[in-house]
Amino acid sequence: MPEQGPEPLWREALGRSLRGIREEQGGRLIDIAERAGISPQYLSEIERGRKEPSSEMIAAVTGALGIGLPDLLTGIAGEVGRHRHPRPARRPAGPLLMAA
Incomplete structure (x- = not known):
């Protein structure tokens, strides 16, 4: 079941993804920033x-990390997907009964 809570902002999801990729690669912030x-x-x-x-x-940072934009977006989409709220149940279509 998806996590409850507010959906992350785009900039927050982007930042977490970039940091995660950098840390997985063992890159230092100062080195990636310089390359970007x-x-x-x-x-x-x-x-x-x-x-x-x-x-x-974003292109400069992904280039400095050596990743493509599709890879970054896939990671962000996965994170945002984990935070999706379930859709409310739809009421069945049918005649409305009204009290007189």
């Missing part, structure tokens, strides 16, 4: 979900 051409502080804020980077920034 951004400051370590900015990359840290992205990873913590505090900044919502442009598509150009």
Whole structure:
């Protein structure tokens, strides 16, 4: 069953995915930031979900990590999917009975 609670914001899911990939690779924040051409502080804020980077920034970071955008998006979709709320039950269609 999916987890209950609020769905994560895009920037939070993106940041967790990027951090997870970087840590799996054993990469240091400072090295990835340098390869991406951004400051370590900015990359840290992205990873913590505090900044919502442009598509150009996302491309720079994924390039520095050596991953493709489809791989990143698949990971984010998986995380967001775990937080989905179940849909409310739909009422069956049929005639409405009204009291007189």
